[in-house]
Amino acid sequence: MSLQGKMLIAQGGGPTAVINQSLVGAVLEARKYPQVTRIYGALNGVSGIINEKFVDLTQETEHNLEMVANTTSSALMSTRDKPDAEYCKKMFEVMRAHDIRYFFYIGGNDSSDTVRIVGEHAKSEGYEMRAVHIPKTIDNDLMVNDHTPGYGSAARFVAQAFMGANLDNRALPGVYIGVVMGRHAGFLTAAAAMAQQFPDDGPHLVYVPERVFDTDKFLADVKKVYDQYGRCVIAVSEGIQDENGVPIITKFADKVEKDAHGNVQLSGSGALGDVLTKHIKDNLNIKRVRADTFGYLQRSFMGCVSEVDQIEAREVGERAAQYAILHNLEGSVTIHRVGDYAVDYQLTDITKIAALTKLMPAEFINEEGNHVTEAFRSYVRPLLGSNMPVAGRLRAPQVEKLVK
Amino acid sequence: MSLQGKMLIAQGGGPTAVINQSLVGAVLEARKYPQVTRIYGALNGVSGIINEKFVDLTQETEHNLEMVANTTSSALMSTRDKPDAEYCKKMFEVMRAHDIRYFFYIGGNDSSDTVRIVGEHAKSEGYEMRAVHIPKTIDNDLMVNDHTPGYGSAARFVAQAFMGANLDNRALPGVYIGVVMGRHAGFLTAAAAMAQQFPDDGPHLVYVPERVFDTDKFLADVKKVYDQYGRCVIAVSEGIQDENGVPIITKFADKVEKDAHGNVQLSGSGALGDVLTKHIKDNLNIKRVRADTFGYLQRSFMGCVSEVDQIEAREVGERAAQYAILHNLEGSVTIHRVGDYAVDYQLTDITKIAALTKLMPAEFINEEGNHVTEAFRSYVRPLLGSNMPVAGRLRAPQVEKLVK
Numbered sequence: 001m002s003l004q005g006k007m008l009i010a011q012g013g014g015p016t017a018v019i020n021q022s023l024v025g026a027v028l029e030a031r032k033y034p035q036v037t038r039i040y041g042a043l044n045g046v047s048g049i050i051n052e053k054f055v056d057l058t059q060e061t062e063h064n065l066e067m068v069a070n071t072t073s074s075a076l077m078s079t080r081d082k083p084d085a086e087y088c089k090k091m092f093e094v095m096r097a098h099d100i101r102y103f104f105y106i107g108g109n110d111s112s113d114t115v116r117i118v119g120e121h122a123k124s125e126g127y128e129m130r131a132v133h134i135p136k137t138i139d140n141d142l143m144v145n146d147h148t149p150g151y152g153s154a155a156r157f158v159a160q161a162f163m164g165a166n167l168d169n170r171a172l173p174g175v176y177i178g179v180v181m182g183r184h185a186g187f188l189t190a191a192a193a194m195a196q197q198f199p200d201d202g203p204h205l206v207y208v209p210e211r212v213f214d215t216d217k218f219l220a221d222v223k224k225v226y227d228q229y230g231r232c233v234i235a236v237s238e239g240i241q242d243e244n245g246v247p248i249i250t251k252f253a254d255k256v257e258k259d260a261h262g263n264v265q266l267s268g269s270g271a272l273g274d275v276l277t278k279h280i281k282d283n284l285n286i287k288r289v290r291a292d293t294f295g296y297l298q299r300s301f302m303g304c305v306s307e308v309d310q311i312e313a314r315e316v317g318e319r320a321a322q323y324a325i326l327h328n329l330e331g332s333v334t335i336h337r338v339g340d341y342a343v344d345y346q347l348t349d350i351t352k353i354a355a356l357t358k359l360m361p362a363e364f365i366n367e368e369g370n371h372v373t374e375a376f377r378s379y380v381r382p383l384l385g386s387n388m389p390v391a392g393r394l395r396a397p398q399v400e401k402l403v404k
Numbered sequence: 405m406s407l408q409g410k411m412l413i414a415q416g417g418g419p420t421a422v423i424n425q426s427l428v429g430a431v432l433e434a435r436k437y438p439q440v441t442r443i444y445g446a447l448n449g450v451s452g453i454i455n456e457k458f459v460d461l462t463q464e465t466e467h468n469l470e471m472v473a474n475t476t477s478s479a480l481m482s483t484r485d486k487p488d489a490e491y492c493k494k495m496f497e498v499m500r501a502h503d504i505r506y507f508f509y510i511g512g513n514d515s516s517d518t519v520r521i522v523g524e525h526a527k528s529e530g531y532e533m534r535a536v537h538i539p540k541t542i543d544n545d546l547m548v549n550d551h552t553p554g555y556g557s558a559a560r561f562v563a564q565a566f567m568g569a570n571l572d573n574r575a576l577p578g579v580y581i582g583v584v585m586g587r588h589a590g591f592l593t594a595a596a597a598m599a600q601q602f603p604d605d606g607p608h609l610v611y612v613p614e615r616v617f618d619t620d621k622f623l624a625d626v627k628k629v630y631d632q633y634g635r636c637v638i639a640v641s642e643g644i645q646d647e648n649g650v651p652i653i654t655k656f657a658d659k660v661e662k663d664a665h666g667n668v669q670l671s672g673s674g675a676l677g678d679v680l681t682k683h684i685k686d687n688l689n690i691k692r693v694r695a696d697t698f699g700y701l702q703r704s705f706m707g708c709v710s711e712v713d714q715i716e717a718r719e720v721g722e723r724a725a726q727y728a729i730l731h732n733l734e735g736s737v738t739i740h741r742v743g744d745y746a747v748d749y750q751l752t753d754i755t756k757i758a759a760l761t762k763l764m765p766a767e768f769i770n771e772e773g774n775h776v777t778e779a780f781r782s783y784v785r786p787l788l789g790s791n792m793p794v795a796g797r798l799r800a801p802q803v804e805k806l807v808k
Binding site: 053292402 | 415418419424444445456457458459460461462463464468470471472473474475476477478479480481482483484497498501502564565567568569571572574575576580673674675677678681694695696697698699700701703704705706707708792793794795796797798799800801802803805806807808
């Protein structure tokens, strides 16, 4: 017999295009069980828990929840707070006061660690509660998971952006650099490769944080592509580092901002793109060099979503509710690829995911460390969803010159 | 009786999402007339004409042309060359050698000036040729036209981007600045306002080049919004200037790059966003300040297009061919709003458009100069096309606090 009491759900970390699918999936599934007396949402993630900022999702209409599910970014709003033991104790006290018996936290590896600590705290206090982590991150860097909800839609945005950037660069040639989110894992940057249709299409070079970024090798790569095609489109992760693990962005920036987790601020600034642009202009005889930093558009743009990602994000939410309420279990819901293309879901021991980071496997990165492999393309293709745009190109033959 | 001979078509200036609709519209319409013996495309705009780089579009299949029509960015590729008298003379000589009797140039105000000069040159040489300018520009800054092909799709991208940025900023509050293309005209930046659904939605502030950008007033505006909502989303044109007409970007940048037209480089760099971010951080007590520069994504992103824009871009191409071939006329095809919403097309004397820039009318900008008016919203709404995404928001009531 499962626990009777209230359910609490929250969203942490960076938003994604489908994070509300998971929220709505868990809420609508939980409504089916009479032992769930109320469904609360905490505003602004864990900070809403210690501050007791709850809203009563029991009173939401199904229609409005479906509207929210199709809306990007965290509807319950988010936080960058990373709870320590004291913080988790406060969270637990608030939850106990409200008779919370089911706790769901939608987030990445930091959030899963929070679920782990809170769950352990409840156990040590002898309080019966099921804590389940629901995965999401555009970085696609959660262990055990084949991929994570949020990644497919962000990957689709990046691929569509590079399709356009490649066409633009073909029309007005030069060097184009697109800076993509990804501090440690290059999955999202690698998705840029899906923009390539014709053999000479960009991105011609793809740099991920899993490989050391050598500024000399970079120049040689750019020169080689530019000499061949008269242009060069580059995808680069914001988190690229030198051989000592120093982020390239910090090597040139005047002043570096750090977040609450002590991480260097990589997004919300055009610094890395400008640094690489200058490096090319200073060292290669190429006049037109441009950089775009895709920034927050990658994770929250309204109107570019993978329906595969949507469905899976919904289902991890539903599964989380089932594991906790129907099966009386806790842990982290994980996605496993069981076919081409088919997935299954499991409940995984949270210690296998909490605070850990999955990087791109070696077989996804080419030998030179400047592009992806076919294995990566096969991996990512189904995640982008259907109806990807296709670029047409004129095939008209050249006309013989008369004037010369 | 109209002229017998070849047709030449080219694309100039910055690409748009629908510029190939105009190309294909003109080509397919021209195929209906037997007096058009061949249809050539010049590669890379006017530079492809002086260099005699023509492709024979007569040999394109209709199916492939339709694929190209649905592809962003200039399929014939583009150029930033701005021809002088000597350049136009060379162009004309090549055209005469190939018996070109119909010349179509798809572009903005610089391109229309080229059409004017070449047309005048042909006349002065007594050579019978019809030269027609086909409008396009995401800047929406062509005189006479109610709006221009390319603008609606770019405006839609900007609106969707700000919908997402607003949701992201709501989830993780702070100040967010989105830098939008637009050197002189603020139409595209103003489209960001269409992201607002709920009264507290961003963008809360919109700055266009038509109004002097006062950095002190800017700080006061940001502070006011931030004090009210605890967050602030800002749309700003890359071309904003101070009271002396000096671009804000040049006031802080170390080194300023200029293009072939002597214009300061505004795009392909995160400089303005970083400058404004620093200005806020240095002067207001706000910790989280982020800037994205939308860059080339605005004009070439694959998969975000207004079908109204597509249809009109197609039709200005078809009309251009009809005016020249069927009616034996020349000039610039212009779009006129004749209903709510309906348009009509006219052929306008090219001197009324060539090298001129239309700015936002005063009634589109609010009195404070930091947002748009309802008149602007009414103007732009139909141009975005149908099925704009709609953001849902939770309505759940707050739960009473039990702990404190």
